[in-house]
Amino acid sequence: MTSQERKVLFFGVGSVGSVYLYLLSKIVSTTAVCRSNYDVVKERGFTINSTVFGDGLHVAPHVDPHPFDYVILTCKVVPGIYPKIIKPVITPGHTVIALLQNGIGIEEEYATAFPENPILTVATYCATALGPPGVVTHKEVEKLEVGSYPSSAPNTRAQAFISLMQSTGATATLFDDVQVKRWYKLLLNSSWNLICALTLSLDVQFMQSSDGATDFVLDVMLETRDIAKAYGYEIATEEVKAQWERATEEPSMLQDLKAGRKREVEAIVGNVVRMARAKCVACGTLDTIYLLMKALDARMGGNK
Numbered sequence: 076m077t078s079q080e081r082k083v084l085f086f087g088v089g090s091v092g093s094v095y096l097y098l099l100s101k102i103v104s105t106t107a108v109c110r111s112n113y114d115v116v117k118e119r120g121f122t123i124n125s126t127v128f129g130d131g132l133h134v135a136p137h138v139d140p141h142p143f144d145y146v147i148l149t150c151k152v153v154p155g156i157y158p159k160i161i162k163p164v165i166t167p168g169h170t171v172i173a174l175l176q177n178g179i180g181i182e183e184e185y186a187t188a189f190p191e192n193p194i195l196t197v198a199t200y201c202a203t204a205l206g207p208p209g210v211v212t213h214k215e216v217e218k219l220e221v222g223s224y225p226s227s228a229p230n231t232r233a234q235a236f237i238s239l240m241q242s243t244g245a246t247a248t249l250f251d252d253v254q255v256k257r258w259y260k261l262l263l264n265s266s267w268n269l270i271c272a273l274t275l276s277l278d279v280q281f282m283q284s285s286d287g288a289t290d291f292v293l294d295v296m297l298e299t300r301d302i303a304k305a306y307g308y309e310i311a312t313e314e315v316k317a318q319w320e321r322a323t324e325e326p327s328m329l330q331d332l333k334a335g336r337k338r339e340v341e342a343i344v345g346n347v348v349r350m351a352r353a354k355c356v357a358c359g360t361l362d363t364i365y366l367l368m369k370a371l372d373a374r375m376g377g378n379k
């Protein structure tokens with residue numbers, strides 16, 4: 076099969092999805108499943124202003140018939156609903172399901188629902204934000220760390236996905252066990268996403284808010300690192316500090332809170348706390364953050 080013959084469906088195209096939709100649309104047939112932005116995107120497509128790929132990029136998705144070779148999920152992680160929703164577009168034994176999403180422990184429901192389909196799980200670095208409907212900004216980084224789920228599954232489809240992404244200009248790398256990379260990405264999200272959302276602060280605003288603020292972020296990262304270790308994923312303190320020193324500006328969870336969208340609380344912190352408890356690893360700080368975030372979530376709700 077040549078790349079021209081491939082068909083890709085993006086499910087849930089917001090800020091991250093639009094960047095990869097743009098890239099893949101250059102070389103393959105793409106279909107985008109949208110919701111609140113459906114009317115605008117149908118009429119005008121997406122406009123992306125990217126410091127990596129350029130300003131004023133435009134992509135207008137269309138609708139292709141089945142079967143899809145890839146279904147790429149770029150919706151937020153809300154456990155328990157998406158396998159049923161995407162079932163009609165998954166061809167058993169054929170469609171590769173790729174999860175370009177944050178969080179840990181997010182794959183099993185897809186493996187259970189689609190036992191005959193290859194599942195790819197992807198630590199996604201792509202700092203993006205939604206502007207007016209159909210307009211997205213993308214800054215600084217674009218990187219996909221890809222692996223099969225479970226990690227014991229063959230890597231042939233993961234390698235093909237990586238080649239496809241690389242031929243669009245994306246940065247994609249294969250890992251035999253990508254979970255260590257997912258944990259490493261999670262260091263940013265279990266700390267910054269929650270802290271910024273709970274305090275309604277940008278990263279810099281939080282760091283300037285008190286003497287202990289910056290060290291608190293590191294403490295959350297180190298606690299997350301210790302939980303990863305209990306699952307066999309070692310991350311050195313220097314590597315934790317490298318994540319700690321990254322700018323995250325306005326993490327997606329703060330954007331979601333401000334826009335009244337639901338937050339990915341279970342994927343980013345709930346699962347981490349449950350995994351810590353299952354291995355009797357200390358998780359006092361994350362547990363408190365989870366408890367506070369659940370209270371905020373209950374108060375704020377969310378439109379979806």
Ligand SMILES: NC(=O)C1=CN([C@@H]2O[C@H](COP(=O)(O)OP(=O)(O)OC[C@H]3O[C@@H](n4cnc5c(N)ncnc54)[C@H](OP(=O)(O)O)[C@@H]3O)[C@@H](O)[C@H]2O)C=CC1
Nearest residue numbers: 087088089090091109110111149150176177201202203327
């Ligand atoms: N933003 C970022 O900088 C980064 C985000 N990530 C991760 O990438 C993933 C995607 O994030 P992001 O792009 O920010 O998310 P967005 O909220 O920008 O986009 C998600 C899209 O999915 C749509 N959607 C959800 N459910 C459905 C449905 N049932 N039918 C159709 N469309 C649906 C949403 O529609 P609606 O508008 O109606 O809700 C929205 O347009 C998340 O896991 C996030 O944590 C990873 C790296 C960086």
Ligand SMILES: CC(C)(CO)C(=O)C(=O)O
Nearest residue numbers: 202203263323326327328
């Ligand atoms: C790394 C970070 C914080 C960058 O946008 C992210 O993954 C998110 O916003 O969810």
